[in-house]
Ligand SMILES: NC(=O)C1=CN([C@@H]2O[C@H](COP(=O)(O)OP(=O)(O)OC[C@H]3O[C@@H](n4cnc5c(N)ncnc54)[C@H](OP(=O)(O)O)[C@@H]3O)[C@@H](O)[C@H]2O)C=CC1
């Protein structure tokens with residue numbers, strides 16, 4: 001039974017205290033499945049609030065970095081336990097705030113628990129190497145030090161997993177953190193912070209400041225006491241954040257968009273490929289940077305694949321993510337819905353053929369939500385907007401080709417290079433794809449979405465700042481290497 005309380009007022013978490021925005025202003029966080037439901041009221045903070053959080057984080061950094069990795073890890077283990085206990089409540093906040101179905105939200109919350117446990121364990125692992133010196137009397141080795149204060153700017157599409165996969169490694173390696181969540185999912189962020197508070201994290205080590213990205217996010221990028229910024233979101237904002245951080249000599253990491261292809265080879269298991277295309281392209285209403293958006297099919301199986309795909313798309317049930325009947329929820333916001341509808345219109349204007357969906361659903365019980373039908377186009381050419389730009393919605397573009405070579409060439413004809421997959425049973429095709437596909441994540445007989453927390457994650461080309469998040473790769477961003485030379 002749900003214990004979630006609507007319309008509560010949430011605060012920022014600064015220096016271990018829940019505090020209102022200095023201005024007293026709040027924004028209403030609304031449910032995209034029903035625009036009339038206010039999930040909660042969240043602070044509409046200003047730069048003054050951010051400055052207080054950075055001051056608290058800077059002060060806390062002195063003692064936090066002095067703890068052993070194992071001691072810091074204990075706090076993360078505790079936070080994981082609290083989050084696990086409160087998983088239903090946190091997942092419900094997520095579903096109500098951004099629309100993904102409750103099972104997906106619960107899965108993401110449990111992924112947050114696993115990420116915390118993984119990085120808690122990292123506190124006990126090695127942080128350097130001994131390197132032979134040319135001086136036989138000396139000892140030379142590397143060690144790692146934290147950056148100091150890390151700013152986390154997070155999006156709304158994974159409101160638990162992304163803040164945690166950024167904050168947990170930052171913390172374990174001895175940094176303190178100021179988190180700016182997407183304003184659309186600030187209630188969920190506050191609930192995650194409550195878990196860290198309950199875990200007894202020392203004051204100032206992890207702070208939360210909710211507010212507009214153009215105010216808080218950009219002030220964070222320019223703040224002289226924020227030593228590193230890790231960002232996930234749009235290309236446009238990411239580039240701006242990166243430029244601002246670079247200009248003051250601090251460190252940045254950007255994870256941005258994708259235009260991820262799946263290749264269906266002539267020898268693919270078509271049922272498996274259809275399942276992976278639907279799951280990769282339409283789960284979470286297509287709002288993943290790893291979502292499948294271009295479906296490149298060998299012509300010989302084009303009609304058979306299309307028929308099976310359209311039959312499955314037809315079966316998709318749209319609805320409120322809190323209902324056990326729904327497979328696909330709404331877009332996360334009205335703005336996101338309008339973006340998706342405008343791309344669908346552009347697709348038609350530019351000459352693509354609509355095979356399924358293309359509109360808001362007409363059922364009256366969905367009228368107050370930001371729903372869009374799962375949509376499939378064919379006749380899509382590489383120059384069209386729907387083949388080039390990230391839509392971030394449930395829209396698939398079918399593109400036939402005559403060979404695997406042509407498929408990989410078409411798949412690479414993109415400014416992005418985050419994730420890509422191929423369905424084939426031919427080892428030669430698999431190996432060509434692994435070698436020639438320009439993407440940070442290549443998957444064989446598996447959908448483009450779904451990253452594993454213990455493996456490096458990031459993209460090529462415009463998809464990222466060429467750094468990697470997650471797994472042990474995270475240590476590269478959240479620490480600096482010090483080379484030590486010791487001689488008695
Ligand atoms: N790669 C990914 O996973 C994601 C990609 N996107 C892409 O971006 C598109 C737009 O989504 P949107 O939410 O607007 O993405 P944004 O890039 O605007 O938002 C991502 C984060 O950046 C913040 N932000 C916004 N403006 C600034 C700024 N000037 N300086 C610093 N931080 C800022 C946002 O704050 P706030 O929103 O609170 O104002 C949010 O916390 C989507 O359609 C999709 O294509 C979006 C989300 C995730």
Ligand SMILES: O=C(O)CCC(=O)C(=O)O
Nearest residue numbers: 287288289290449450451
């Ligand atoms: O596919 C996933 O699990 C992660 C996707 C992601 O990182 C994103 O959408 O921002």
